[in-house]
Amino acid sequence: MPAHNFPELAAFVAIARRRSFRRAAVELGVSPSAVSHSLRQLEDRLSLKLVNRTTRSVALTEAGQRLFESLGPAFDGIDAAIEDLNQFRDAPRGTLRINAPRQAMRLAVGEVIADFVRLHPGMRIEVAGSDQLDDVVAAGFDAGVRHGELIAEDMIATPIGPWLGYAAYAAPGYLAENPPPLHPADLKGHSCVAYRFPSGKPFLWRFRRDGAPIEVEPAATLTFDDMDLVLDATLAGAGVGYMFEAQGRAHVAAGRLVEILPDWRTGPIRFFLYYPGRANLSFGMRAFIDFVKRRSRAIDEPASPPQAVLNA
Incomplete structure (x- = not known):
């Protein structure tokens, strides 16, 4: 396939990652209709159906899954190479997607992310307010927020926001x-x-x-x-x-x-930001984590330690 079809492949990979045309459009900085058009062109060229789309969900066909498994690592490598250039920028840029319970947004996270984007106007943050315990990576999020410190072993957690009771x-x-x-x-x-x-x-x-x-x-x-x-x-x-x-x-x-x-009353607890424990976090994600850690250190922590686990 000629190289000039790269935008069509990029649109397909974004759809496969995000399982959403709208979120894929945000990732690529184009309109949802442009993403849909690119996918149609790719499917026409291949004479294969790659994505099944309903009003409620987006799912890959068997052919689409096979293509994504082949293309995903290559695009991850491209993203990592481009992301590596961000170290030469004066400030982070890009979009972060975070999954957080609604009360966490109101009581712990909202002020933190508002201050972060004010400090770094080149950053955008999308928050999905949900109490559902999602696999943040599989769902296309950069990080999640939950109670307590019981986080999956392949994740790293750091406290975010104030102590709450x-x-x-x-x-x-x-x-x-x-x-x-x-x-x-x-x-x-x-x-x-x-x-x-x-x-x-x-x-x-x-x-x-x-x-x-x-x-x-x-x-x-x-x-x-x-x-x-x-x-x-x-x-x-x-x-x-x-x-x-x-x-x-x-x-x-x-x-x-x-x-x-x-x-x-029990002792106070905190919400925790958790994210994949891998080295290739984006420059913007690393900047956000550092910002959260600085905020947390500035909070006067009570003498009693946090409850390690709430019954989530």
Whole structure:
């Protein structure tokens, strides 16, 4: 195939990497229609269907997968060679894609990335707000953000954002009809508003006072996969909710919520940025990691260490 078809091959590789025409277009700096046109031209030249596209998904055909497996390493080598030239730039440039839970964006990540792009105007950051524990590499992300330090062995993790704590709350109206619990075991007699991970695992409530932590799987009257919905239902008086202290603080001050079991709080936790532990990270990604590390070192860390694992 003549060399002038390189843009068509580049479009195909971007689609195969990202499993999205829109994200491939962002990677290449062109319009989605241009990416689609390049793919059609390549398929016409080869007389083969390479990509199956529906309104919900993009998948490679068997021929497309074979072509991608052959071309992917070559394009990775080209990307690495071009990326190596970035060391001669005065500032990083390019696009980073990060997968982060919605609450992480609000409480830990949003301010960090805003300050980073302000410092490096040549950088762009795309954030997918999702609580789903994705394989960030397979999903086409440069990095992910999650609770705790239990990250896949082939990943590197570094703390991002401030220390955060969890607490249990209830609305005054609910407590008027239900005496507040005095011990975490008393929660069995209460209606609870719970969070569940997208994987289906329940989010256990952790408490500690003068000893080992106590884990409680609440008898949930309502269960959500979104912490903001947990807050809304708790404010509405549906029961006791367990959430980030930063979510409940203003509502306690305004009298809309009351903290439950305040003497049983666990130690603070942090979100972690995790990314592939490989040497060929982009110049922009390395700059972002260094920026995150500097921010983390500047935070006054409490005496108690972070919980190594939350039940994700």
